[in-house]
Amino acid sequence: MSWTDERVELLKKLWADGLSASQIANQLGGVSRNAVIGKVHRLKLSSRGRASQKQARPKKPSAPRQPTVRSAAPRASVSNVVASQSMPRTNSAGATALKADYAIDEVAEPIYQSAAEVVVPMSRRLSLLELNERTCKWPIGDPLHEDFHFCGNDSGEGTPYCKGHAQVAYQQNVDRKRSR
DNA sequence: CCCTGATTCGC
């Protein structure tokens, strides 16, 4: 898999969103986290944090790399490497999505008679790894189905859902209380 | 051990 313009753009976006190299590698597919890190450095967008730079590594690992056994050492193929990488169970955004059942009553005003009447705009169909602090974390579909995704519309600051899904959440909560 | 990014250097 090569670094097409599209893949580079996605890399830049995800890196700017704060995803780790391995998360980005899983997202892109066909590349290792080392490949992602290497590309990030070549693109010179490594800093990201602007936070304290800790301490610069003393340079010069000067690793005694294998002198010449390369040709005779098959080692892992790309597919093996990808398959052996454990899928991250969550990220900061995903964790938010998993515990998003708080104080729903305060999220939105009661506008609709039932959740079925709420109209939610077209979602951006984001994957878990594409979520960030400002994306709607409303899950759509069967988590075990390949088409599972998240709404991904703008959720504003400090709220887990976009406006439409906040109202859906509210109304579902109301419906649940009624039927109880 | 799990993970993170950083670096080197054969290709």
Place this chain on the structure above:
DNA sequence: GCGAATCAGG
């Protein structure tokens, strides 16, 4: 330019 191997660390 690419990325595995490796390092250094949380």
